[in-house]
Amino acid sequence: MEQLAVMTEERGSAGLVESCQRGDREAFRLLFEGYKDKVYSVALYFFGGDEALASDVTQQVFLKLFTRIGQFRHQSEFSTWLYRLTTNACIDEQRKRKRFEPAGDAESALLPRARGSAEEKVARHEVRDELQSAIAALKPKLRIAILLKYFEELSYAEIADALGCSQGTVASRINRGHKVLARRLGHLRGSMFGGE
Amino acid sequence: MFARHIGKELSAYAHGELPAAESARVARHLASCARCSAEFEEIKLGIRLVESLPPRAAPAALWGEIEAALAALAATNANSPTGFETETFAPVAPRPRDSRPEARARVRELVFGRGGATRLAGWRRAALACSLFILVAGVCGVVWVYRGSTRASWEVASLAGSPQVGSARVGKTGRLGVGEWLVTDADSRAQLSVANIGQVEIDPGTRLRLVSTKLTEHRIELAHGRMHARIWAPPRLFFVETPSAVAADLGCAYTLEVDDKGRSLLHVTSGWVAFETKDRESMVPAGASCVTQPGTGPGTPFFEDAGETFVESLARFDFARGGREALASVLREARARDTLTLWHLLARTSGEDRVSVYERLARLSPPPSTVTREGALALDRRMLDEWKGSLEATWLGGRDNNIKGTWRRLQAWMERNCPIP
Numbered sequence: 001m002e003q004l005a006v007m008t009e010e011r012g013s014a015g016l017v018e019s020c021q022r023g024d025r026e027a028f029r030l031l032f033e034g035y036k037d038k039v040y041s042v043a044l045y046f047f048g049g050d051e052a053l054a055s056d057v058t059q060q061v062f063l064k065l066f067t068r069i070g071q072f073r074h075q076s077e078f079s080t081w082l083y084r085l086t087t088n089a090c091i092d093e094q095r096k097r098k099r100f101e102p103a104g105d106a107e108s109a110l111l112p113r114a115r116g117s118a119e120e121k122v123a124r125h126e127v128r129d130e131l132q133s134a135i136a137a138l139k140p141k142l143r144i145a146i147l148l149k150y151f152e153e154l155s156y157a158e159i160a161d162a163l164g165c166s167q168g169t170v171a172s173r174i175n176r177g178h179k180v181l182a183r184r185l186g187h188l189r190g191s192m193f194g195g196e
Numbered sequence: 197m198f199a200r201h202i203g204k205e206l207s208a209y210a211h212g213e214l215p216a217a218e219s220a221r222v223a224r225h226l227a228s229c230a231r232c233s234a235e236f237e238e239i240k241l242g243i244r245l246v247e248s249l250p251p252r253a254a255p256a257a258l259w260g261e262i263e264a265a266l267a268a269l270a271a272t273n274a275n276s277p278t279g280f281e282t283e284t285f286a287p288v289a290p291r292p293r294d295s296r297p298e299a300r301a302r303v304r305e306l307v308f309g310r311g312g313a314t315r316l317a318g319w320r321r322a323a324l325a326c327s328l329f330i331l332v333a334g335v336c337g338v339v340w341v342y343r344g345s346t347r348a349s350w351e352v353a354s355l356a357g358s359p360q361v362g363s364a365r366v367g368k369t370g371r372l373g374v375g376e377w378l379v380t381d382a383d384s385r386a387q388l389s390v391a392n393i394g395q396v397e398i399d400p401g402t403r404l405r406l407v408s409t410k411l412t413e414h415r416i417e418l419a420h421g422r423m424h425a426r427i428w429a430p431p432r433l434f435f436v437e438t439p440s441a442v443a444a445d446l447g448c449a450y451t452l453e454v455d456d457k458g459r460s461l462l463h464v465t466s467g468w469v470a471f472e473t474k475d476r477e478s479m480v481p482a483g484a485s486c487v488t489q490p491g492t493g494p495g496t497p498f499f500e501d502a503g504e505t506f507v508e509s510l511a512r513f514d515f516a517r518g519g520r521e522a523l524a525s526v527l528r529e530a531r532a533r534d535t536l537t538l539w540h541l542l543a544r545t546s547g548e549d550r551v552s553v554y555e556r557l558a559r560l561s562p563p564p565s566t567v568t569r570e571g572a573l574a575l576d577r578r579m580l581d582e583w584k585g586s587l588e589a590t591w592l593g594g595r596d597n598n599i600k601g602t603w604r605r606l607q608a609w610m611e612r613n614c615p616i617p
Binding site: 029032036037038039040041044045051055058059062063066067128131132134135146149150151155156167171172174175177178179180181182183185186188189 | 203204205206207208211213235238239241242243245246247248249251252253254255258259261262265266
């Protein structure tokens with residue numbers, strides 16, 4: 001798989017995409033294998049650990065990618081284009097779901113889960129669930145910036161390209177995201193990081 | 197005092213996204229601004245929380261589902277003039293593969309090009325090969341994700357001789373990965389670049405391992421030998437584990453040496469270092485040193501220009517159960533600058549001994565008006581910190597002794613008098 005990642009990177013934005021545009025089936029597969037886990041991880045944590053929804057969104061992203069690859073004109077990095085598709089798919093899905101959710105503030109609805117003594121939550125998976133919920137409760141703009149940073153390992157400039165905003169805006173959103181998470185989950189410091 | 201606070205730049209700073217000059221400005225501000233330092237702790241917690249979430253592998257069946265969805269989509273759009281170029285997608289659920297040969301041919305033609313149609317006879321074999329490929333790729337993926345967590349590495353440069361990483365010799369430069377050992381023999385020296393936050397020089401006869409390197413923490417283990425660290429990061433980003441304590445950088449330069457018994461000497465040349473175990477911490481400023489011993493942890497820090505009797509009595513108190521007699525000698529020999537040692541001894545003594553330490557300390561440097569005798573003897577954290585703050589002026593400057601000579605004498609003395617428990 002490491003070899004596959006290297007191949008994907010080497011053939012990367014130019015070679016692989018051109019091969020896809022010529023209908024090279026193996027190139028499609030390589031693109032998918034090279035990026036699927038990153039796209040899936042972003043979608044998974046965007047939707048608070050909902051695996052079925054993350055699979056659906058990942059599927060949508062690659063379907064859009066494969067059916068529109070003929071339109072790609074190499075004016076931007078392929079990865080930026082892919083992450084823009086990922087971002088749009090997540091935000092669109094979130095909007096669709098919001099229409100059918102009962103009224104109320106999603107963030108405040110999650111807050112009670114984020115409280116309680118650390119002693120009651122020593123089980124690792126519970127702590128992780130709480131963290132996932134807190135990320136899912138961030139405002140979508142903060143959430144997607146944080147996820148692109150940590151799961152796509154993008155620089156601020158690349159995130160700015162993918163989101164269509166300035167690097168300063170990206171820095172501000174990531175900073176706010178970190179602060180909200182730290183304030184909301186400060187009580188987990190002990191159970192997660194050994195009481196530092 | 198009137199410097200602009202840097203709260204909004206802290207994540208960019210932690211992620212290495214600021215230009216060098218800006219980054220240096222933020223580091224300087226952090227060293228002097230309690231408000232921004234507290235905010236930086238918050239940001240670091242946020243970073244560590246997100247970093248604790250592992251990347252997740254997409255389900256293995258996803259490729260098959262995408263192919264099926266493409267096939268279904270192609271069948272739906274078979275008569276559309278734009279074919280696959282469909283702008284709107286309903287949420288896609290896994291669908292059964294369309295069995296109509298003409299639809300499948302259309303899908304293959306659209307997705308894989310016209311040449312694909314001629315390979316239709318081999319489709320089943322190809323599908324089998326693909327399934328096998330996905331299985332192998334999945335297994336490799338697990339290995340890759342696992343290895344990914346330990347792939348980070350630092351640059352290592354050879355300064356003399358032939359340093360080794362694992363069993364491989366380092367040429368002019370090489371990489372030290374997480375979990376790998378860097379070993380220098382009697383003739384070799386090396387230099388490590390600590391991510392983008394500092395440098396460590398490794399002396400001959402040293403064995404050192406990279407334990408972890410993350411945005412919020414860089415950690416090495418010094419098993420034996422000597423290293424010189426120069427770190428320009430905010431406090432508590434760089435840690436060195438020794439057999440008997442952990443050195444936590446607080447923005448500084450220092451030398452750390454571990455002998456073959458696991459004892460270590462920390463000698464700080466700039467800034468501060470916290471030398472700590474789970475239940476004991478020594479704060480060591482520039483010009484001071486601290487000795488550790490396995491089973492005991494960090495001793496009490498002392499200035500290197502302290503008298504020989506003072507240093508030896510302190511070692512007796514820390515490591516050889518010297519008790520009241522050794523303590524009395526320490527207090528008798530203490531100068532104004534040795535209040536560093538006495539301030540630490542307040543928390544390491546009890547009862548009458550603590551009262552003796554308090555009285556000597558108060559005589560050498562009276563506490564601020566906000567610190568009461570009762571509060572200091574009760575080890576009130578706020579009061580002790582305030583007293584430390586007022587003492588720090590006397591701890592700066594001074595003449596550095598020959599610490600190498602002091603350490604050699606102390607090592608020999610400890611070898612005779614301080615058996616390792």
